[in-house]
Amino acid sequence: MSRKVCIIGGATTPFDYGPTGFESIEGGAAECVKETQQDVPEFSLRDLDLMIYSHFSVHFGHQLAPEWIIHDHLGLVGLPHYRVENGGNTGGSALYAAALAVMSGHHDVVGIVGWETMDTVSQSQGSEFIAMASDIRYELMVGGIYPIYYAAMANKWMKENKVSEEDVATIAAKNKNNAMDNPKAQWYRNDHKYITVDDVMNSRLISYPIKKYDRSLMSRGVAFLVVCSEKYAKKVNPNHYVTVDGMGLSSCTIRAGDRLNNPGWKERYGPGYPEMTEFAACRNSAEQAYKMAGIKDPVKDIDFGEIHDAFSTSEAQIYKALGLADQTNIAQFIRDERTSMHGDIPMNPGGGLLGYGHPVGATGLMSTIECYYQLVGMIPQKHLSRKTEVPNPECGIVNSHAGTGTSISNFILRRH
Amino acid sequence: MMAAVTIKKKKNKFSEAPVFTEKKDYRPEGVKETGLAFVGHEISEDRTTMNQFLHYDQLYTIRHGWNSKFFIGLLDGKIMGTRCPKCGDSWVPVRTHCWNLDCNLEKTEWVEMPLTAKVHTWTVAGWSGRSSLKRLPIILVYAVVGNSKVAIANELHGLKPWDVEFGMPLKIVFKPKEQRIGAVTDFHFEPADGWKPSPMNKEKERIKKLVEPVYEWVKTLK
Ligand SMILES: [Zn+2]
Numbered sequence: 001m002s003r004k005v006c007i008i009g010g011a012t013t014p015f016d017y018g019p020t021g022f023e024s025i026e027g028g029a030a031e032c033v034k035e036t037q038q039d040v041p042e043f044s045l046r047d048l049d050l051m052i053y054s055h056f057s058v059h060f061g062h063q064l065a066p067e068w069i070i071h072d073h074l075g076l077v078g079l080p081h082y083r084v085e086n087g088g089n090t091g092g093s094a095l096y097a098a099a100l101a102v103m104s105g106h107h108d109v110v111g112i113v114g115w116e117t118m119d120t121v122s123q124s125q126g127s128e129f130i131a132m133a134s135d136i137r138y139e140l141m142v143g144g145i146y147p148i149y150y151a152a153m154a155n156k157w158m159k160e161n162k163v164s165e166e167d168v169a170t171i172a173a174k175n176k177n178n179a180m181d182n183p184k185a186q187w188y189r190n191d192h193k194y195i196t197v198d199d200v201m202n203s204r205l206i207s208y209p210i211k212k213y214d215r216s217l218m219s220r221g222v223a224f225l226v227v228c229s230e231k232y233a234k235k236v237n238p239n240h241y242v243t244v245d246g247m248g249l250s251s252c253t254i255r256a257g258d259r260l261n262n263p264g265w266k267e268r269y270g271p272g273y274p275e276m277t278e279f280a281a282c283r284n285s286a287e288q289a290y291k292m293a294g295i296k297d298p299v300k301d302i303d304f305g306e307i308h309d310a311f312s313t314s315e316a317q318i319y320k321a322l323g324l325a326d327q328t329n330i331a332q333f334i335r336d337e338r339t340s341m342h343g344d345i346p347m348n349p350g351g352g353l354l355g356y357g358h359p360v361g362a363t364g365l366m367s368t369i370e371c372y373y374q375l376v377g378m379i380p381q382k383h384l385s386r387k388t389e390v391p392n393p394e395c396g397i398v399n400s401h402a403g404t405g406t407s408i409s410n411f412i413l414r415r416h
Numbered sequence: 417m418m419a420a421v422t423i424k425k426k427k428n429k430f431s432e433a434p435v436f437t438e439k440k441d442y443r444p445e446g447v448k449e450t451g452l453a454f455v456g457h458e459i460s461e462d463r464t465t466m467n468q469f470l471h472y473d474q475l476y477t478i479r480h481g482w483n484s485k486f487f488i489g490l491l492d493g494k495i496m497g498t499r500c501p502k503c504g505d506s507w508v509p510v511r512t513h514c515w516n517l518d519c520n521l522e523k524t525e526w527v528e529m530p531l532t533a534k535v536h537t538w539t540v541a542g543w544s545g546r547s548s549l550k551r552l553p554i555i556l557v558y559a560v561v562g563n564s565k566v567a568i569a570n571e572l573h574g575l576k577p578w579d580v581e582f583g584m585p586l587k588i589v590f591k592p593k594e595q596r597i598g599a600v601t602d603f604h605f606e607p608a609d610g611w612k613p614s615p616m617n618k619e620k621e622r623i624k625k626l627v628e629p630v631y632e633w634v635k636t637l638k
Pocket of ligand 1: 438503
């Protein structure tokens with residue numbers, strides 16, 4: 001049996017966009033480490049035996065191998081390091097890599113630093129950079145940006161599942177309003193307002209049915225997370241660690257149109273799935289994670305989640321892919337507000353990508369850190385109030401998602 | 417005993433280099449390859465914060481290699497697909513090897529596809545990448561060309577954005593030959609001849625309301 005994997009702490013910089021309050025990437029990484037040390041005084045950088053760096057696009061950074069600057073800056077010369085890149089699932093994939101390293105027994109204490117600086121170019125140029133993770137030969141010049149691909153998938157999905165524009169707007173409002181309780185969230189720091197479903201409905205068209213408030217934010221931010229063996233967790237943070245009880249990573253086509261009739265999915269799930277509408281890699285990686293963690297009924301067994309709401313529509317699609325609802329009840333599941341703070345399975349209490357922000361390489365780590373804070377009872381000290389604290393949670397899910405659903409990971413975290 | 421092996425003189429190349437005889441340049445005016453250059457900076461009033469501007473502009477060569485026939489086909493006003501000789505699956509966008517694991521990466525053959533398609537799904541874009549902003553709103557569809565197993569993304573022209581429908585029949589229309597550049601933007605979809613939009617309904621009114629400000633916004637772009 002492989003070794004247990006634990007998380008003992010982590011922190012992010014505030015997520016932002018534009019010129020305010022930026023310390024530099026390596027400076028931000030250092031501050032994340034220092035915040036982690038305030039929470040876990042026994043943790044020392046000397047304890048690390050591997051560093052994994054989580055960063056998506058050197059187009060944004062105008063620097064190849066930027067992780068070498070951070071690593072050096074943290075004083076970690078001599079320590080092994082490498083970078084993981086897997087689109088929007090970069091953070092989840094880095095966590096996967098760190099967990100494998102600990103599970104194998106080869107490493108005991110693995111640090112992950114993730115970051116992205118998306119404000120180095122204009123918003124529209126930034127959208128085009130991200131779209132370079134589509135198949136540029138076929139898609140870049142005809143869609144141009146990811147929201148368009150997502151909108152085309154969501155439009156059909158919503159009709160087939162009888163989910164309305166208003167339904168997904170409730171998700172957008174929920175996450176942005178949750179972010180108003182989180183001082184590090186970009187929505188809190190920049191837009192800083194509570195919004196209603198009407199505000200979402202009246203915001204400008206991005207790509208039908210997605211509007212401005214249905215999409216996540218382009219961000220700048222850094223995150224740090226410590227993944228380790230249980231022996232180390234018991235030594236440095238015995239009362240505040242979580243275990244990674246399940247994990248899964250799966251893949252799908254780069255071009256969403258290639259999902260139709262795809263033999264790989266037909267073999268696993270039968271004909272007609274995932275169509276161009278379902279996130280098959282989410283379902284597949286969730287099944288792996290549930291099996292590993294002994295989750296039988298996700299709605300009952302999981303208390304809350306931090307999931308990849310790049311768009312309000314994708315959060316709805318993810319509910320279904322995670323098995324929280326099916327075609328017969330997904331619309332009602334949303335209308336019953338099951339995933340709001342007063343629901344039975346709150347999703348994105350930290351604000352999610354819609355509210356906290358989406359600096360790609362840091363995003364999956366941010367979700368993991370928020371999940372960790374909830375499970376170890378640190379929300380009162382990290383958020384502004386207890387409004388966004390999940391009451392007494394035992395088990396959380398972290399979801400990280402790339403491309404048009406091209407790579408997706410899921411993790412089951414449990415309070416120790 | 418081993419058979420004697422004649423060791424030939426070292427070859428110059430592993431394969432013949434193609435001889436490129438048609439070369440075209442359609443670079444937009446003002447685009448230069450300046451390479452990397454620091455082109456300016458700004459410093460805050462209290463002189464504690466500095467931003468520096470780096471200009472980075474490079475020419476890339478996309479070597480289409482075995483996929484070339486698709487892009488050359490576009491210049492000729494054709495949609496070239498590929499087909500697996502073993503299982504018969506065909507694709508646009510093309511695959512040079514079959515996706516079916518039972519076919520064990522069988523090399524595919526080229527087939528000319530019909531210039532007809534069907535909408536699989538659609539969206540109406542009111543925002544886009546920098547290079548497409550002036551063309552908004554754009555109807556983007558994923559459509560299945562001929563008997564392709566997959567859908568390809570492209571723009572749909574020739575109808576009001578709110579009139580697009582799932583499953584509607586399409587024709588593929590190419591730009592005039594002299595305007596083609598061997599990219600997917602050489603063609604777009606239009607409704608098949610004889611297709612008529614259905615009457616206005618609640619969703620169409622909603623889309624109309626969403627795109628009206630986009631038309632106005634585009635007018636303000638320089
Ligand atoms: Zn085949």
